[in-house]
Amino acid sequence: MKVLIIEDEKTLAYEMETFLKKAFYLCDLAHTAAKAAECIEMNQYDFILLDLGLPDGDGLSLLPKAKKHNPEAAYIILTARGNLEDKIAGLDLGADDYLAKPFSLLELQSRMQAIARRKFNVNAETVPLGDFSVNLQTRFIYFQVQQIELSRKEFDLLSYLLLHKNRVLTRMQLSEHIWGTFADDDYDSNYIDAHIKNIRKKLNTYAPTDWLETVRGVGYRIRK
Amino acid sequence: MKLSVKLIYFITGSKIAVVLIFILSVPFLVERIASEYTNYSLRDQQKKVMNNVRRHGVGFYLQGDKSYGSYTMLKEEYIALEPAGPGVDMDTIQTEERIVEQDTLNYRVLSYTFRAGPNRYLLEIGKTTGSINQYNKPLQRIALYVLMGLIAVTIIIDLIFTRILISPLKEIIQTKLIKRKFPFKEPAVPVKTSTGDFKYLDQSLIDLMDQINVDFEKEREFTANASHELMTPISILQTKMENLLAEENISEATTMSIIGMMKTLGRLKKISSSLLFISRIENAQFARTDQIKPAKLIADVLEEISHRMEEKGLKLHVSLSDDVTLNNVNQDLLFQFFYNLINNAIKYNVEKGSISISDHRGRSGYSIVISDSGIGIAKEELDFIFDRFRKANLGENVGYGLGLSIVKSIAVYNGIDVKVASVVGEGSKFTITFGDFDAKITRGKP
Numbered sequence: 001m002k003v004l005i006i007e008d009e010k011t012l013a014y015e016m017e018t019f020l021k022k023a024f025y026l027c028d029l030a031h032t033a034a035k036a037a038e039c040i041e042m043n044q045y046d047f048i049l050l051d052l053g054l055p056d057g058d059g060l061s062l063l064p065k066a067k068k069h070n071p072e073a074a075y076i077i078l079t080a081r082g083n084l085e086d087k088i089a090g091l092d093l094g095a096d097d098y099l100a101k102p103f104s105l106l107e108l109q110s111r112m113q114a115i116a117r118r119k120f121n122v123n124a125e126t127v128p129l130g131d132f133s134v135n136l137q138t139r140f141i142y143f144q145v146q147q148i149e150l151s152r153k154e155f156d157l158l159s160y161l162l163l164h165k166n167r168v169l170t171r172m173q174l175s176e177h178i179w180g181t182f183a184d185d186d187y188d189s190n191y192i193d194a195h196i197k198n199i200r201k202k203l204n205t206y207a208p209t210d211w212l213e214t215v216r217g218v219g220y221r222i223r224k
Numbered sequence: 225m226k227l228s229v230k231l232i233y234f235i236t237g238s239k240i241a242v243v244l245i246f247i248l249s250v251p252f253l254v255e256r257i258a259s260e261y262t263n264y265s266l267r268d269q270q271k272k273v274m275n276n277v278r279r280h281g282v283g284f285y286l287q288g289d290k291s292y293g294s295y296t297m298l299k300e301e302y303i304a305l306e307p308a309g310p311g312v313d314m315d316t317i318q319t320e321e322r323i324v325e326q327d328t329l330n331y332r333v334l335s336y337t338f339r340a341g342p343n344r345y346l347l348e349i350g351k352t353t354g355s356i357n358q359y360n361k362p363l364q365r366i367a368l369y370v371l372m373g374l375i376a377v378t379i380i381i382d383l384i385f386t387r388i389l390i391s392p393l394k395e396i397i398q399t400k401l402i403k404r405k406f407p408f409k410e411p412a413v414p415v416k417t418s419t420g421d422f423k424y425l426d427q428s429l430i431d432l433m434d435q436i437n438v439d440f441e442k443e444r445e446f447t448a449n450a451s452h453e454l455m456t457p458i459s460i461l462q463t464k465m466e467n468l469l470a471e472e473n474i475s476e477a478t479t480m481s482i483i484g485m486m487k488t489l490g491r492l493k494k495i496s497s498s499l500l501f502i503s504r505i506e507n508a509q510f511a512r513t514d515q516i517k518p519a520k521l522i523a524d525v526l527e528e529i530s531h532r533m534e535e536k537g538l539k540l541h542v543s544l545s546d547d548v549t550l551n552n553v554n555q556d557l558l559f560q561f562f563y564n565l566i567n568n569a570i571k572y573n574v575e576k577g578s579i580s581i582s583d584h585r586g587r588s589g590y591s592i593v594i595s596d597s598g599i600g601i602a603k604e605e606l607d608f609i610f611d612r613f614r615k616a617n618l619g620e621n622v623g624y625g626l627g628l629s630i631v632k633s634i635a636v637y638n639g640i641d642v643k644v645a646s647v648v649g650e651g652s653k654f655t656i657t658f659g660d661f662d663a664k665i666t667r668g669k670p
Contacts, residue, residue: 100455217479
């Protein structure tokens with residue numbers, strides 16, 4: 001998938017590129033509104049990540065023009081302004097999602113995946129996971145045809161780990177995903193452990209879950 | 225006590241005092257007046273007698289006798305003319321006793337010697353003092369009545385006048401001090417008055433409020449800018465660390481220190497976003513147009529937070545009526561509001577403690593009471609618990625000291641009243657009162 005990162009902070013844009021490249025996205029960078037407009041006219045993108053505070057213009061004003069040239073693309077607004085009007089204006093102008101800075105790159109990818117499923121029908125089918133299969137769209141997990149009951153948070157946790165498979169996710173990253181702004185750093189780490197224990201217990205009655213690894217002192221990883 | 229009441233008390237008191245002094249001094253005054261008058265009339269009679277003597281000679285009175293005397297029927301006045309001894313030379317008016325036909329009476333006596341022909345004579349004219357004082361009592365009574373009547377009338381006038389005079393002060397207190405709610409959004413209207421002092425007071429208050437507004441604006445702007453400027457570098461650090469953590473060939477020690485850094489960064493992130501959140505609330509960036517059922521909202525909060533409650537083995541009692549709807553609030557803000565309060569009730573609770581959430585309707589509005597069996601808050605800390613970065617309870621999980629500041633900002637913004645009562649070692653009780661609400665069915669009915 002092709003991504004245009006419109007971000008004036010060069011370091012931040014570079015880090016985003018590094019991360020997304022590993023997840024097999026192709027990235028173009030634009031540090032100004034002018035450069036972004038040029039890219040949008042020249043290429044077709046699947047994702048356009050748009051920072052609102054650009055040195056030569058407001059990111060929001062770029063949106064209608066971009067939509068004309070790239071109507072199929074998914075737009076995610078990234079901003080440190082974080083005020084409500086921007087969010088509403090952005091979504092009104094046709095943005096698909098909105099992420100307030102500072103955001104986790106894991107969260108960004110998770111949002112992009114969700115949009116991809118919704119918009120481009122990617123991963124709409126079930127995804128295999130050991131002897132199980134996971135449907136991210138309907139949010140069910142199956143052993144053969146047997147549907148297994150997981151709580152909302154347990155499923156969130158599992159699908160987040162699955163999305164970032166082969167990467168160790170820290171307890172903090174996991175609790176931030178599950179509880180968002182309500183996460184209380186160290187305080188919630190135990191609950192991540194408790195949820196993982198529950199997931200293992202529920203799944204182990206059907207088949208082994210050795211793909212779900214505990215990385216000592218760090219967190220958890222799904223290895224595939 | 226109100227100024228108008230004080231003024232009326234003072235005016236009435238001083239008037240009554242003046243009247244009393246006057247009434248009490250009436251006998252003395254009357255005596256003075258009477259004695260002046262008596263002296264005057266004695267002199268007048270003396271003049272008449274002397275006129276007669278000059279015109280007609282002493283013989284006009286003496287008629288050949290050696291002396292002359294006459295008194296009125298009730299001996300209230302007398303007149304006597306007799307030869308004066310040698311060396312007697314008088315012109316006085318004195319109060320003296322005289323015996324008239326065996327009665328000893330007090331007279332005001334004019335004694336005057338004069339020469340008529342070869343002889344000198346003594347003229348005495350007397351008037352009883354008793355007749356002078358007889359007017360005292362009725363005079364006092366009448367004066368009392370008249371003055372009391374006058375006092376009543378003037379007090380009514382004073383009442384009306386002081387009311388009018390003081391009314392601008394009342395208006396200043398009403399409009400500037402009681403009704404104005406911080407932050408002062410609409411400009412203050414000066415109170416119309418011709419009294420200079422009130423004008424000055426009013427203008428000073430307006431200036432003060434403007435100054436507070438300016439400072440408040442500055443602080444708000446600073447918080448927003450500072451938080452915003454912090455977010456970008458935090459973003460960069462966070463993404464860098466995340467990428468670093470994903471590197472294949474880093475040692476375990478490096479991994480651990482990256483995780484440590486991420487935790488610290490997470491704290492910085494949390495503080496900045498909390499400050500930004502507070503400044504957004506104070507900037508009125510949230511619409512207050514939602515209608516929410518508190519019972520439902522609190523159930524959502526409890527679901528979000530139940531894992532923390534379970535871990536501590538807390539008992540929870542919730543008793544909220546389903547039929548109450550809160551008007552003109554912001555759902556997200558209220559969620560955060562109750563989340564923070566209930567989170568604190570859990571965080572500062574003891575193992576196997578309890579939390580109780582109940583509601584009631586009173587005269588002041590609809591109240592929700594959240595009480596816990598926690599460690600409580602010391603009395604001297606109670607006033608400061610809503611201050612930013614204030615941490616009253618220094619336990620292990622003290623947080624950032626912004627949770628209750630957020631609660632307060634939301635409360636102020638949504639017009640919610642929050643009261644706290646607490647006993648150290650027994651627990652805390654937060655009473656949250658909403659003024660704007662609807663309740664259709666009475667409580668207890670299905």
